[in-house]
Amino acid sequence: MDLLNPTPxxxxxxxxxxxxxxxxxVMTASGTFGYAQEFETLMNLRRxxxxxxxxxxxxxxxxxxxxxxxxxxxxxxxxxGLQNVGVQRFxxxxxxxxxxxxxxxxxNILGDSIDEYRExxxxxxxxxxxxxxxxxxxxxxxxxxxxxxxxxxxxAAAVTGVVKEKAAVPVIVKLSPNVTDVTLIAxxxxxxxxxxxxxxxxxxxxxxxxxxxxxxxxxVFGGLSGPAIKPVALRMVYQxxxxxxxxxxGIGGIESAEDALEFMLAGATAVQIGTANFVNPRASEDVxxxxxxxxxxxxxxxxxxxxxxxxxx
Amino acid sequence: MTQFQEKATVTRRELLSSDNVRLxxxxxxxxxxxxxxxxxxxxxxxxxxxxxxxxxxxxxATAEGTLQIYFKVVGRGTAxxxxxxxxxxxxxxxxxxxxxxxTDSPVCLVGGxxxxxxxxxxxxxxxxxxxxxxxxxxxxGGRTRMEVEPLLGDFEQTGFxxxxxxxxxxxxxxxxxxxxxxxxxxxxxxTVYCCGPEPMMASMAVLSRERHLxxxxxxxxxxxxxxxxxxxxxxxARNGEYVHVCxxxxxxxxxxxxxxx
Ligand SMILES: Cc1cc2nc3c(=O)[nH]c(=O)nc-3n(C[C@H](O)[C@H](O)[C@H](O)COP(=O)(O)OP(=O)(O)OC[C@H]3O[C@@H](n4cnc5c(N)ncnc54)[C@H](O)[C@@H]3O)c2cc1C
Ligand SMILES: Cc1cc2nc3c(=O)[nH]c(=O)nc-3n(C[C@H](O)[C@H](O)[C@H](O)COP(=O)(O)O)c2cc1C
Ligand code: FES
Numbered sequence: 001m002d003l004l005n006p007t008p009x010x011x012x013x014x015x016x017x018x019x020x021x022x023x024x025x026v027m028t029a030s031g032t033f034g035y036a037q038e039f040e041t042l043m044n045l046r047r048x049x050x051x052x053x054x055x056x057x058x059x060x061x062x063x064x065x066x067x068x069x070x071x072x073x074x075x076x077x078x079x080x081g082l083q084n085v086g087v088q089r090f091x092x093x094x095x096x097x098x099x100x101x102x103x104x105x106x107x108n109i110l111g112d113s114i115d116e117y118r119e120x121x122x123x124x125x126x127x128x129x130x131x132x133x134x135x136x137x138x139x140x141x142x143x144x145x146x147x148x149x150x151x152x153x154x155x156a157a158a159v160t161g162v163v164k165e166k167a168a169v170p171v172i173v174k175l176s177p178n179v180t181d182v183t184l185i186a187x188x189x190x191x192x193x194x195x196x197x198x199x200x201x202x203x204x205x206x207x208x209x210x211x212x213x214x215x216x217x218x219x220v221f222g223g224l225s226g227p228a229i230k231p232v233a234l235r236m237v238y239q240x241x242x243x244x245x246x247x248x249x250g251i252g253g254i255e256s257a258e259d260a261l262e263f264m265l266a267g268a269t270a271v272q273i274g275t276a277n278f279v280n281p282r283a284s285e286d287v288x289x290x291x292x293x294x295x296x297x298x299x300x301x302x303x304x305x306x307x308x309x310x311x312x313x
Numbered sequence: 314m315t316q317f318q319e320k321a322t323v324t325r326r327e328l329l330s331s332d333n334v335r336l337x338x339x340x341x342x343x344x345x346x347x348x349x350x351x352x353x354x355x356x357x358x359x360x361x362x363x364x365x366x367x368x369x370x371x372x373x374a375t376a377e378g379t380l381q382i383y384f385k386v387v388g389r390g391t392a393x394x395x396x397x398x399x400x401x402x403x404x405x406x407x408x409x410x411x412x413x414x415x416t417d418s419p420v421c422l423v424g425g426x427x428x429x430x431x432x433x434x435x436x437x438x439x440x441x442x443x444x445x446x447x448x449x450x451x452x453x454g455g456r457t458r459m460e461v462e463p464l465l466g467d468f469e470q471t472g473f474x475x476x477x478x479x480x481x482x483x484x485x486x487x488x489x490x491x492x493x494x495x496x497x498x499x500x501x502x503x504t505v506y507c508c509g510p511e512p513m514m515a516s517m518a519v520l521s522r523e524r525h526l527x528x529x530x531x532x533x534x535x536x537x538x539x540x541x542x543x544x545x546x547x548x549x550a551r552n553g554e555y556v557h558v559c560x561x562x563x564x565x566x567x568x569x570x571x572x573x574x
Contacts, residue, residue: 034542041315042406042540054544062555069537069545074361076537080544083555227361255361278538279356279364281318281406 011295012302015269017247018170018195022049026288029274030108035094042281050104055136058120060086070207070216075226079219087123099129108134112142121166132169138176138201150176153188160192175199182236183243190244198249200233226275227253241267257290264306317342321405330459332386334395341378343407347371349435350412350564354539356404357393368536370431383430409539410563418502420449425509436471451475454490458483491516518567528567534558
C-alpha cells in the first residue's frame with residue numbers, strides 16, 4: 001500500500017477507497033458529525049480514517065420547520081431538510097479548520113438539479129483540503145417532478161457522470177435504500193465512473209403523535225436511522241458488494257467495532273458511524289480502538305482480510 | 314467551550330413528590346465547568362432502546378463536583394432515570410448550550426413547574442455575586458403544593474425573597490406566577506429570568522415587553538445530540554429564521570423568539 005513505508009503499522013488497519021488511502025476504515029457519516037469541530041473536546045479527531053461533513057449545497061438552506069426529529073424504537077427519524085451554510089461559507093469558514101486536522105476530509109454534496117451538482121463540484125475542485133466527494137443522490141430532482149436522483153438508474157448515472165467529470169478527487173456515490181433493487185443503481189453509478197459507493201442513507205419513515213392526532217414531524221416523513229436499520233443495511237451492503245467491482249462503504253446503525261466488522265464481512269471496505277455519534281460522541285474513536293484490538297486478538301496481518309470474508313455454507 | 318462525557322455516580326436520589334425526582338451526581342468535570350442555564354444530556358439506560366440521551370437543565374452545580382438535576386416523570390426515559398439507585402453510574406454529557414447572562418442589576422427569577430429546575434443554580438450564582446444587599450426576588454409556580462414546597466428551603470438559602478403561586482391554591486397564592494409578576498413593583502433596570510411551560514414563557518415575554526424589562530427565557534425542543542451536530546433542535550425565531558436550542562440557547566432573549574399563544 002504505502003511503498004515509502006515498508007514496515008506496516010500494527011495493527012494494520014489501512015484500507016483504500018479507490019485511489020484514496022485511509023489509516024483505518026472508520027469514517028463519520030454526513031449530517032451526524034456537524035463540521036467535526038463540535039466533537040474536538042470529546043474525542044481525538046485525528047484518529048479517524050476520514051471525516052465526512054454535513055451535506056453541502058450550492059446555496060445555503062434553512063432546512064425544515066420544527067419538529068425535525070423524533071425517537072423511534074432503537075432509532076430515530078429526522079427531517080432536517082438538508083440545512084447547511086452553502087458551499088461558499090463552507091469553504092471560507094469550515095474548510096480551514098478541517099484542513100488542519102491531518103485527516104482525509106470527504107465533502108458530502110447535494111443538489112436539486114444536475115447543474116447544481118456540477119457547479120458545486122467545480123467550486124470544491126479549487127480546494128486542496130478536500131480528499132474525496134460523497135454525492136448524496138437521495139435528494140429530489142426538482143426538474144423531474146421531485147423524483148429522487150437515487151431512485152432512477154439513469155438519473156443516478158447522470159449525476160455521477162457530471163461530478164466525476166468536474167471533480168479533482170475520488171467520487172463516492174451515496175445510495176438511497178428507498179428503491180426496489182439497490183444493485184441496479186449501484187451498477188449504474190459504477191458504470192458512470194464512481195470510485196466507490198456508500199450505503200445506506202436513511203429509510204423513509206413516519207411517526208404519529210396519537211395524543212395530538214398529528215404527524216410527529218412537521219415534514220410528515222423523515223429518515224429512519226440507528227440500530228433499527230442495521231439488518232436492512234447489512235443486506236444491501238452484501239448485495240451491492242456482490243454486484244460491483246468498486247469499494248463499498250457500509251452505513252447503518254453501526255455503534256460498535258462488532259457492528260463495523262460485520263459490515264466488513266458482508267463486503268464493506270470501510271464503514272461510517274452516524275446516529276451513534278449522538279449517543280456516544282466518542283463512538284467513532286471507540287470503533288477504531290475495537291477493530292484494532294480485534295485484528296491483534298485474531299492474529300490478522302491486516303484488517304483487509306475481513307473484507308467480504310463472510311462464509312456462506 | 315469544553316465539554317465532557319463523564320461516568321457519574323448517583324450520590325443521592327430524592328423523591329420530592331409522586332413523580333418529581335431530584336438526582337445528585339458526583340460529576341467533577343461537568344459540575345465545575347457548568348454555568349447557570351446550561352444543560353446536560355443523560356443516557357437513561359445502557360441498551361439501544363430508548364436510544365437517545367435526554368436533556369435536563371442543570372439544577373445545581375458546585376466547584377466540588379456535585380451536579381443536580383430535577384425532573385418529572387413524563388415518559389419511558391424519565392421513568393427509567395427515576396428508577397436509578399444511589400451508587401449507580403450514568404453517562405452524562407455536558408455542560409451544554411448557552412446559559413443565562415448574569416447581571417449585577419436587580420433581578421426577578423420566575424420558574425414555573427419543572428422550569429423551577431434551572432432557577433436554583435441561577436439564584437445561587439446571582440446570590441454569590443451580591444454579598445450583603447439582595448436586589449431581587451424569586452417567583453415559583455406549580456400546579457400544587459408538592460411541586461414547590463420541597464424546594465423552598467433551597468431557594469431561601471440563596472438569600473432572595475421567594476414568592477409562590479399554585480394553580481390550586483394549596484401553597485402560596487392561588488393562580489399563576491405571572492399574576493404575581495404583574496403586581497410586583499420592579500425597577501426599570503431589572504432583568505427577568507424565566508423558565509416554565511410555553512404559555513407561561515409567552516406571557517412573560519409580553520409582560521416584560523410591556524414594562525420595558527429585559528427578559529431571558531430558557532426554552533425546550535426535541536434533541537438528538539445536544540451539541541450542534543444534528544441540527545434537529547430548531548425553533549422559529551421572531552425574524553422567521555431557525556435557531557438551534559442546544560447551540561444558540563437554551564437561553565434566549567424573549568424578544569428574539571416567536572411565541573404561540
Ligand atoms: C434544554 C432542555 C432542558 C430540560 N430540562 C428539564 C428539567 O430540568 N426537568 C425536566 O423534568 N425536564 C426537562 N426537560 C424535558 C425533558 O428532557 C423531557 O421531559 C424528557 O426528555 C422526556 O423523556 P421521556 O423519555 O420520559 O419521555 P418521552 O418518551 O420522550 O415522551 C413521553 C411523553 O412525554 C412527552 N414529553 C416529552 N417531553 C416533555 C416535556 N418536556 N414536558 C412534558 N411532556 C413531555 C412526550 O410528548 C410524550 O408524550 C428539558 C428539555 C430540554 C430540551
Ligand atoms: C440527523 C441526520 C442528518 C443527516 N444528514 C445527512 C446529510 O446531510 N447527507 C447525507 O448524505 N446523509 C445524511 N444523513 C444520513 C446518515 O449519513 C446515514 O447515512 C444514516 O443516518 C444511516 O446511518 P446511521 O444508522 O449510522 O445513522 C443524516 C442522518 C441523520 C440522523
Ligand atoms: S440537538 Fe443536535 S443540534 Fe441541537
